[in-house]
Structure formats: structure tokens, C-alpha cells
Amino acid sequence: MTDLWPAGPEAGDQAFYRSLGDGRYESTSATAGPWSAKTQHAGPPSALLGRALEGHEAREGFRVARVTVELPRPVPVGELRVQVRTVRSGGRTELVEGELTSDGETVMMARAWRMAAGPADTPRLRPETDPPPLPGPQAPHTMLGAHLDGYIAAMEWRFGPGQNFDTPGPGTVWARQRVPLVAGEPDTPLSRALTLADSNWAVSFELDHVRQFVINTDITLALHREPVGEWLCIRSSTAASPVGSGLAAGQLDDTAGDCGRILQTLLVAGR
Template sequence: MTDHPVPADLPEAFYHDLGDGRFESTAATAGPWSPKWQHGGPPSALLGRAMEAHEPRAGFHIARVTVELPRPVPVAELQVSVRTVHASRRVELLEGEISSDGGPVMLARAWRMAAGPLDTPALRVGRPAPPLPGPQAPHTMARAHLDGYISAMEWRFEAGAGFDVPGPGAAWARQRIPLVAGAADTALTRALTLADSSWAVAFELDHHHRLVVNTDVTLALHRPPVGAWLCMRSATAASPGGSGLAVGQMHDETGECGQVMQTLLVNER
């Protein structure tokens, strides 16, 4: 934790809606590795937003989204499209794509399903989240671009923890700006904006001297998150000669609401 200030010129949103599925990306989308490339969270949320708006059905909710990252998403104009792959009385499979300069940069599939009965048991698989800490000075990340996504989110870690403290770990976060200018965020978009940060909350592999990057992110929600603040409790598994797997629990201030999983490519630079 340092005194690095939140930029005074933080954009009003991650994106501006240009109409016809086109969106202008602002500097707030830039990820920690380069100001030219987006963090995976905002474009994942942009796809989730489009999926929610695609032929919505009363009483249905998106329960799982898997986002594939074939190449970096540029901080540039994006085209978003969604189609229905399968639809039945109780479930739908949706497919989405973000393209830039005519080529796909992000792909996603989501299951939208009918809500379960109100007498379904309330079951949980993980530990409770740590309490939401009080206000903290802005957090930084070594060798990272800070004036994009990292600063566009408010982060609160447990005492003594941070991006540069090896995990497992947990952090609470919320957006300082909306996903799309002039539009309300949803429970799904807030969750997706944070989900791709799961393994960064608990860096356990040396991402400075080796290439460590996630190729995908899966968010599975057993209920919609409530409120602006969300907590990620994350840990990483890895094997010699294999790959990495980051697994996180997502919580809101009322309890656990879902899980996040990311496949990690681990290789020499």
C-alpha cells in the first residue's frame, strides 16, 4: 500500500456506447501490463451486459459465463455481438464475441436458466469472507501500469496484504466508475468486472521472471451478487511440467455468491 494517488482525470466510465454494438474503450480499461491492452474484467463485463440484453426472458438469470482470451483486447473501439446457440423451456446457451479491427479478441459462452424454487436449500462450499476493511490508500502493483483498471477500482486488502504479497489472499473491491457511461451496472457486470482479477489477488507464481497469464475466466454464480462491494478469496494450484489453476470464491456483504476459475499458462519468457 502506497500513497499513489487516484488519477484526477479518471474517465467517467470504462466504455462509451457508440450504438449498433460498438463501444469506445477509455483509458480506464487498460490492464497492469500495458496501457495499450485492456484488463480482462471490463470487456468480460461488456460481453455479459450484451448477453443479459439479448432476447431476455422473465424469470431467467445468467448462472455461468466462460470467457476465452485468444489474444489481448486493445484499448480501442470494440464490436460486441451475441447469438443464441440453444434455447429450451428452462435453459439457454448463449455465445458472444468481441472483435477489433475485424478479428475476434474475446469469446464467451453463458448458460441462462430459469430461477430455482424458493425452498431450495441455502448451501455454501467455502469459508466466509473477511470483514470489509475501512478506507485504505490506493494499492499498487510492482512493474505494473497503474493508471487504468487498477486505479479505476477501489481495493481493500486485509492488514499487511496487497498485490505484491504472495497469496493465497483475499481482497474486497468495487468500481469507481460505471461500465458504460450513462447506463446502470448490473449484478452480473459488477461480478465480471472483478472476476478476472482473482489470480492477481493471490499471486503465488513468479509472474515477473516467468510468463504467467490466464487464458480464460469462468464465473459461476449460484445467486446474483448484492451491492457494489465484492470480495475475492483466491488461491492457485500448479504442477511441474503442467499449468496453473487459480480458483476463487466470490462474496458480497451478505455471503458467498459464486466461484471463479482461471487456467494459467506458465512458461519461460
């Protein structure tokens, strides 16, 4: 990482996790989400689980094309255990699944499709416009009523002119990690994308999450190619219906252009 997390009470937490061996990880305060210092933003644990899914019995020439993460309960800031297994393995595709547990309770589940990379003569189809240019450095961003000293501070955010987390969507943001996912270990393109993906609906706050209870129950990340570089861009919007639910959809770009999509189901309820 080119930047370290700004000095502060948790300045020593220069990663989201520290490996304890045997599939166990210690969560640092950098994982804390915007709603509580005791529970994690879903981005880092999604990336931790996705990293295990792509590394499990990895096969040369295969890549993760889609990951769906289920969020049955909040992930506490504490020790986590990662477990992964192969569901089906074929000549060209394979399905793997995994879970994160805390004190024996399952706090996150995921399934991923890994598939053989396409041939070099596959046409490059890019129906979407390129993202806006990466803005210059910005002051740290805030969010109304949020805990700011965890995940929000551990990421660098660059919004377009006149935009921030509290601007009603649709929204666009460029972001990158200030710290690695696991201390002393390199990030992967998939883990960087998953670290950011759960922020998709927060980039497009179009439902009043202060007046109502709004929370996502899942994250689907589909990548038609590997993201490149540290900086990723989300362009997100939200659909919702009375007596229904919300749906946040985002396009994921890097500095080379379109690389994937993000989809999140949103529970909308009264407080």
C-alpha cells in the same frame, strides 16, 4: 457509484466504455490493464460481453448461472464491437454466445448458460465460511512493474492486514468499481462480478510472474445467486504442477456471503 476516479490526466474517463450505438463501444483509458497502457485488463471487456449475453433476447425469470470467457489475444484499448447469438433455447435453460471484435479481429469470446430461477423452497446451502469484514478505506494500491493509471486506479481495493498485490498468495481482497461499465447506463450484478473476476489470480500471486511468463487464457464465473451491492470479495489460491499449468480458483462473496466461484487456467512459461 459513490466515488469517482481520482482526478488526473484521464479524469474525464468516468466510465470504462462509451456507447457508440449499434453494438459499438469506445474504450476509455480506464480499461488499460497492468501490463500495458495499450491493452485492456480482461475484466471490463468480460463485463461488456457478459452484459450483452444477459440482455440478449432476455426472458423473465431467467438468470445467468455461468459464463466462460476465452481470451485468444489481448484486447486493445480502442473501439470494440459486440455480437451475441442464441445457440440453444429451451423451456428451462438456454445457451448464448458472443464475441468482441476490434478492427474485424475476434479478441474475446464467451458462452453463458441462462436458466430459470430455482423455486423459493430451494435449500440455502453454504458450506463455506463467511468472508472477513470489509476493511476501512485504504491508500491506493500499487503492483510491481504495473501500469497503475487504468483499471487498477478505476477500482477501489481493500486488502486484509499485511496484504497487497505484491504479497504472495493465497489472498483476499474486497473491491468495487469507482466508475460504471458504460457511461450513462446502470451496472448489473453480473457485470460487476465479471469486471472483477479476471483479477482472481492477481489476488493470489503464488507463481513468480516477474521471473516467468504467467497469463490466464480464460475466466469462468459461476454464480449460484445474484451478487448484491457494490462491494465484492475474492478469496483466491493457485495450484500448479511441473510440466503442467496453473489453476487459480477463487470464492466470490458479497456482504451477504458466498455467491459464486471463479476459475482461471494459467499458462506458465519461461521468459
